[in-house]
Amino acid sequence: MEFQEQVITYKDRIVFIKLSMPFFNRTLKSYVEEEACFMFVNKGEVGVRSSEDYLLLNRSTGMLAKCLNYFFEPSEDTEKCKDGIESIGIFLYPSLVKDLFEFDVSTSNHTVDFNVKQVQIDRLLENYKQSIDILLDNPELVDDSIIKNKLKEFVLLISKSQEAPSQLDFLAALFKPNEVDFRSTIHQNLYANLSLEELATLCHLSISSFKRKFKTVFGESPKKYISKKKVEKAAELLKANDLRVSDIAYDVGFDSLATFNRNFTSVYGKSPSEYRVS
Template sequence: MIHKHQHYDLLGKVVLERVVFTPPLRLKEDMQSEACLLYSVKGSSSLYDTDQKHSLDSGKGALMKCGNYFNHWHINKDDAQNEAIAIHLYPDLIRYVYRDDLPEFLTAKGKHSGPSVLMLDGSQLLKPYIESLLLYFNNPEIVDEEVIVLKVKELLSLLYKINSNNVREMMHDLFNPNNFDFKKIISKNINEDLSIEELAHLCNLSLSSFKRKFKAVFDDSPASYIKNKRLEKAAQMLQVSQDRVSDICFDCGFASVDSFSKSFKQRYGSTPSDYRNQMLN
């Protein structure tokens, strides 16, 4: 549930954004024409891109180049509300902010195949910047276009001063989406807690287009193929691992132990526990 949503816009687009909410919250992020810095003031999430899953915790940020993402914010142990700050970056916004006189650190140096997301773990440069944004969100009457322009320029300058070659390389490549392989996305995310709709989003496809492409590539429906692959992995883990059945269930991407046990018995003729005992004997 979202309790507070504030944003300051420029050129008709959301630039500075603050959200306070109660998790769990699952969000599809469509960023085909923008980049973003996402910062968790409070709370943790699993952030998925086309290549991998990232853990975003309190006091950490994620620099995301243009593309599609999925973000799952988790329930806090103390049942506290979450708070997140996002700074959205667009090519025309950056040109406007610098009046087309782009600094050298933003000029293109050619495409590269770097990651889609860079985690900025507790950077001491970012923390005071985020605190300054919170001051503006708590005092909206002092925010105008000049403030927004200054905060965008400040962020870009800070990012480039973070002691990381990866960050600097991404700064030259924020608006060049990575190419992805359909099979690779499915393979890397098949045991994650993602729905078919969420997988389609990561592939930047509508649900109907995703199902058609999936059938053409794997000669099976997404639901059938994914469930069978998850069951196969679970069966392997039951043979070689002493992990609890519930842990194996969630590690293989099933939402509940009951649904996992029912599907497993339909496939292998016995419950997961009985199957493990049979294999051991």
């Protein structure tokens, strides 16, 4: 199965999209200024990794996201994804909100305590998703009035589900990303087998700025600090359970057993197997 994309645009901006793809590697959804989105999953299961959260999405759970960098990751349950992934996205922008509702989102100071949030798909949201799916499969049915009505319907449904004070407050909060503490971002993603470049992306920093800030915050280089923390976590697991050494290596974020063994030995002076026996 090849990657497929179907989109519906309004005033030259994508508002609805359906993506179908086979099994994939970690993929970046990059920051777009003043953009918010909602993601439904039609088929399969996918992980979403942001600076402070890891969400698992499937047919029963969707995602509400502000404008920030995050990664899509394949589910560890390959059986759920054997036929690929299919998702439907809805995009919102302040200019679009003003056009649809005559709301000026800058007039509301309402905030919410998340950047990405898992949302349970109830019957109303499920029916809404199916209606968008039909439009994406039949673009000849679509005109501007239908698009505007479906976007208004979405805002009504999702704002009610999130118990927002008003539609204006709900929309305003979507375009106010929460600032995430640098240290928290690193600790949240220590064992995810992210490259330094990917960690820098989650922090919205260039790799050079990331390395400088890391040294300031943690007092040593990111490579040395992260490797040490992974090895320390592995040592706890070796003492606490009967998992295979190879499983522990991957659980703490090493991409190969050889790399794990080398790093572990450099810290503890013995191999993981010797450490477990001792």
